[in-house]
Amino acid sequence: MERYEILKKIAAEIERGEVSFPTSAVVALKLKRALDDPDCPLDHAARLVQAEPLLAAKVVAVANSTVCNRSGRPITDVRTAVLRLGFRYLRALASAVVSRQLAAPATARDRELADRLWQHTAHVAALAQVIARRVTRLDPETALFAGIVHEVGAFYLVSRTRDHPGLLDEDFPAWSESGEAEVGRAVLKALAVPQPIVDAIEVCWQGFLAMPPTTLGDTLLLADELAPVESPLRDLDGCPREGMAASIDLLVGEETLRDILRESAADVASLTAALQA
Template sequence: MQRYDILKKIAAELEHGEVNFSTNALVALKLQNAINDPDCHIDQATRLIKAEPLLSARVVALANSTAFNPSGRPITDVRTAVLRLGFRYLRSLAAAVVTRALASPLSAQDRAMAARLWEHTAHVAALAQVIARKVTHLDPETAMFAGIVHEISGFYLISRSAEYPGLLDEDFSAWCETGEAEVGRALLQVLEVPQTVVEAIEVCWRGFLAMPPISLGDTLLLADELAPVESPLRDLDGVPREGTAASIDLLIGEDTLLAIMHESEDDVRSLTAALRL
């Protein structure tokens, strides 16, 4: 079966709801559903988070990051962390668990690819949060959420690569042109990702960055380009992309983008560390 036919087949399965989630992903999905209810109480959310150790650890870690806890006073329990973050950021962390759990690779090569893809994802999510807050002046939580799910189709295809040997072995440019659109849209629909976020991810797929950046799509694409860890699904051969941190020096008011990012290094570093799973 040709690669394009495989991608079409996988996308068709997703459109029919044929996707399996691990236990921790199911807990995270349950949390997402609960906090979408306006009547959800903090104690209910706390109980759900405590049911998933990995999610509990990430919630506390994010609450202790400099972006959320500039005083440095340690937060050591889930309930206090939930109060500090609020439900909107909990949605992003739940999405992080679901995204990472989609990939259940079998081979050492697939495990390495999934690990590198998540490292890239964590950087993009952290950078998107800071860029939204300081550059494009958009909702930082939505930007972080978009960063977390922007490579979700890649994780899913890694999990399916054992069924289809050679699916991701080479020619990642072809994957970018077909796989993200075919599988990505279907998977984002299954996970009920808001349309505004889907549209931002579409901008990232197309790779056209507006200058100056103003939209959520621009925010996400700029974060993707500034991320120090490249996605393994891009065949870059170690050559920096046009528009990466090495060449971007966009004037924004009295500051340059790179100056802003330099000032935000601690925030980005702590957010990235908190998002690592």
């Protein structure tokens, strides 16, 4: 079967609900759905977080990042961390755990792909939050969430190499075309990701950055271009982007984008480290 046909088959399976999530991802999904209820009690949310060790560690780590804890006083318990972050942040972090746990790589090479993909994701999410706050003036938490889930389809494909050996071989040409979008849309739909986030990810897939950037899609694409770790699957498609980030010098008031990112470097480093914890 041709690889593009395999991608279509995988997307169709997801559309039919034939997608399985690891136990930790199921807990994170349960938390995400509970937090969709604005009346969800804080203690209930904290108990759900505590039920998944990876999520609990990530919540406490992010709550202690310089972005979220300007006082510098360490937070050492889940309930306080949940209170500090709020439910919208928790939904984003729950999605992070789902993304990370989707991939169950079969080989050492696939594990390396998954690790690099997560490093890329963490950098994009952290940069998107800073760019939203300082450049495009959009909601930083929404931008963080978009960055966390923008490669979720790629994580799922890494997990399917067990069933389709060679799917992500180095001469894989379909990833940058409609196959990426088909699988990505299907997984995003299965995770009930809001349509504005999906629309922003579509902009990232298309690769067209408006100047000056103003939308969530622009924010996400700019973060993707500036991330120091590139998506490993982009290396497989044979068509790397042509160094857009190297030529970016966007004037924002009296500051350049580079100045803003330099000033925010500590925040980006802190949040990236917390997301990768």
